[in-house]
Amino acid sequence: MAKFVLAGRTDCPVYAKAELLADRLECCLPNFQIHKMSILPDEWKQWLEATCRKNGWKHKDSPLVWRELVDQGGKGMLLGGFSEFLEHCQDYYDITSDMSEEEMRSIAAENLEAKMTFLEEQRQRASLINPLHMLIGSALSPKCLFLIPNLLSGEALPSVSLISLHLLDLDGSEEDLQQLKRDTEELAFPRLHQVIVHSDVQRAFQKADIVILLDDAPSDSSGPEEEDEDEEDVEKRKVRRISERYREYGRMIDEGASKEVKVIVAPDSYANLACSLLLENAPTVDSSRFVAVSTQLENEARAVLAKKLDVKTSDVTDVIVWGNVSSSFYVDLQRAKVYNCDGAISGPSFFSQPVLKIIHEREWLETDFPDLVRSQRATLASKTSRAAAMSSTNGILTILKAWNGLCHPDEVFSLGVMCSGHFDLPEGIVFSVPVTFKDGEWSVFKRVTVKEELEDRLQLLASEIAEEKELASEDTKRTEDTEDS
Structure with missing residues (x-):
């Protein structure tokens, strides 16, 4: 032929x-x-x-x-x-x-x-096809192996019929991104409209409806110069890199993304700072469209309590995480409840009891419990850990579901959001607080008691976040002065 x-x-x-x-x-x-x-x-x-x-x-x-x-x-x-x-x-x-x-x-x-x-x-x-545009930053992160299938399955976004998935990874190779694109297409999810790999940051954020940012401080191969750095120098270098990247992302969101965009920030480090930098550089987008995920911390604390009480993790609810998602935080149990607990008082599956009335060991609550949560956090901190990727992915999906109306309006979540005077916290910082979701919007949950001891803790955590933000601002100013000269 x-x-x-x-x-x-x-x-x-x-x-x-x-x-x-x-x-x-x-x-x-x-x-x-x-x-x-x-x-x-x-x-x-x-x-x-x-x-x-x-x-x-x-x-x-x-x-x-x-x-x-x-x-x-x-x-x-x-x-x-x-x-x-x-x-x-x-x-x-x-x-x-x-x-x-x-x-x-x-x-x-x-x-x-x-x-x-x-x-x-x-x-x-x-033009008749109107898919939802979803961008994932740091798309080669191990988290995406769990995140992408769940996003496309429809569980988190049941009302969305088509998704255009945009992949961006400024630290990865074009070849690896193209392979991820092929792997994603081979999943053959009916909701997947197309997969687009981006090397141009500006184009990546165009028309974005949902942005999930996983970018940590970019790795550096500068070599021997780093061997003599002390801990403070290392932190400054990481903050500088986070600052550069998320300021650029913020500008791109401001210029190209939908004004109703939902931005979920979930790196392994500097999550509050990253979210704050996005907000600073996207002034035309409402601050309520940006959140830093602290749900994974909340779930890890629930797992520690569940083990102590010999129940399932899902039987422990309403745990509140305050503070810096990736660094200094405080787990608050004042509203925490436990279901199906085998104790002196029991009841049907819908019957709950306050955790603080079940656990009477004050020393364990004040010392062992915080240490166990931090130990759990440290165990999951490694980027190569599948458990870490699963935990973070679950936290992202939990918030995305709630943001899309798939939760009870009385359900309380921990979420890093921009402070606007609530709980006497300083304005202008991103701080993890209790929130509820209703009709696709979140609001700060204020039915909590902030006594003097808790207030002191919150102010201390806020000051640490403010210092972190100030460090980023100083570095940016120093860079601008250098460029001007």
């Missing part, structure tokens, strides 16, 4: 003549196949150069004709331009072309008009 590929510039008269000759061959020869490729005039040169480079050919004009070796495999065999194609048809099939130049130009004009009409119809059809 003879299979030829005929490619040419849409408005090329010679390409039109070659088309008619190919059509005649197909009519006369049942085993002759031709595949036509009509390339727009402004795209022709780039397409031709790329095709010739890929196949090791040399060709300059329109059209380009080659033969596909369908029975042998391998790359195609270059035939040449129109003259070579005509000569081949005359020698092998005794068929020629006698089209006039006027006919060639007329058909070329019709080709261009038909191509433009086809493209316009494609654009109109595409």
